[in-house]
Amino acid sequence: MPEGHTLHRLARAQRDRFAGRVVAVSSPQGRFEAGAALVDGRRLVDVTAYGKHLFAAFGDRIVHVHLGLFGRVVEGPGDPPPPIGAVRMRWVAESGWSDLRGPTACEVLSPPEVELILDRLGPDPLRPSTQRLLQARSSLAGRGPSSEARTSARPLSRDVACARIARSRAPIGGLLMDQRVIAGVGNVYRAEVLFRRRLDPYLPGRDVGRERWAALWTDLGGLMRQGVRTGRIVTTERADRERSSGRVRAEDAHYVYRRTGLPCRVCGSPIVQHDLAGRKLYFCAVCQAP
DNA sequence: GCGAAATGGGAAA
DNA sequence: TTCCCCTTTCGCC
Numbered sequence: 001m002p003e004g005h006t007l008h009r010l011a012r013a014q015r016d017r018f019a020g021r022v023v024a025v026s027s028p029q030g031r032f033e034a035g036a037a038l039v040d041g042r043r044l045v046d047v048t049a050y051g052k053h054l055f056a057a058f059g060d061r062i063v064h065v066h067l068g069l070f071g072r073v074v075e076g077p078g079d080p081p082p083p084i085g086a087v088r089m090r091w092v093a094e095s096g097w098s099d100l101r102g103p104t105a106c107e108v109l110s111p112p113e114v115e116l117i118l119d120r121l122g123p124d125p126l127r128p129s130t131q132r133l134l135q136a137r138s139s140l141a142g143r144g145p146s147s148e149a150r151t152s153a154r155p156l157s158r159d160v161a162c163a164r165i166a167r168s169r170a171p172i173g174g175l176l177m178d179q180r181v182i183a184g185v186g187n188v189y190r191a192e193v194l195f196r197r198r199l200d201p202y203l204p205g206r207d208v209g210r211e212r213w214a215a216l217w218t219d220l221g222g223l224m225r226q227g228v229r230t231g232r233i234v235t236t237e238r239a240d241r242e243r244s245s246g247r248v249r250a251e252d253a254h255y256v257y258r259r260t261g262l263p264c265r266v267c268g269s270p271i272v273q274h275d276l277a278g279r280k281l282y283f284c285a286v287c288q289a290p
Numbered sequence: 291g292c293g294a295a296a297t298g299g300g301a302a303a
Numbered sequence: 304t305t306c307c308c309c310t311t312t313c314g315c316c
Contacts, residue, residue, distance in 0.1 A: 003298095
């Protein structure tokens with residue numbers, strides 16, 4: 001589940017259900033007991049996502065959540081169900097409840113500690129400009145918009161990321177997964193957007209070029225915004241699916257991700273799988289030839 | 291019942 | 304690069 005779209009969708013759901021309300025925060029599993037006590041019974045001001053990170057501000061105490069590979073949040077209206085399994089953090093308010101399981105990070109931070117995390121992250125395609133990023137940072141830090149954020153003519157996120165890859169010899173397939181370069185992309189969007197742009201995953205960042213990067217950025221943003229809307233990652237065009245009507249079936253949703261050995265939807269040659277920096281990389285060696 | 295895998299990332303070496 | 308953590312689910316005895 002958790003690439004950037006999941007976190008932005010979650011932030012919206014949590015904001016809708018809990019923002020402005022007093023929240024009872026607990027840790028049925030016990031591993032977040034001390035942290036829960038710091039925010040229990042406080043009013044939730046806002047919830048924001050940035051890349052794959054979620055920040056829930058209870059005033060100047062901010063709960064930071066990172067879902068990692070298999071973290072998950074379940075939420076609903078009414079009274080919470082009895083906790084089943086390892087519920088790290090539970091929220092309960094008059095408007096409903098939510099349960100967090102299996103996160104890599106669940107901790108209470110101060111505004112400066114949040115800044116340190118944001119400093120390590122590149123632009124997020126789900127936030128269209130660096131101006132918006134600065135505004136988000138200001139609100140998390142409990143300030144009004146900074147003078148920097150008010151100034152117009154900030155560089156576009158797209159161009160900030162472009163400058164970063166343009167000076168790197170690392171393969172574009174690796175750079176897309178580097179959260180310091182671009183925040184929120186995971187293994188599915190990485191593989192799929194490279195296929196859609198017909199880019200060789202091993203192409204060095206410096207050789208991608210401004211045109212191709214701009215097209216990739218635009219495509220990626222569209223895919224991720226669709227992911228936020230629908231809660232799933234569907235990257236195939238209608239014409240490239242077995243069935244072109246009705247709900248997209250899971251086996252039709254991707255071009256290359258987890259399709260090792262299956263025929264490419266475009267050219268028919270078998271999709272290949274490599275290992276790149278410890279993660280699986282899927283691509284079509286013909287459509288994405290160097 | 292057991293092992294492996296999963297849309298991630300940080301620290302250690 | 305390798306290890307380690309987080310939790311659930313699914314395939315295979």
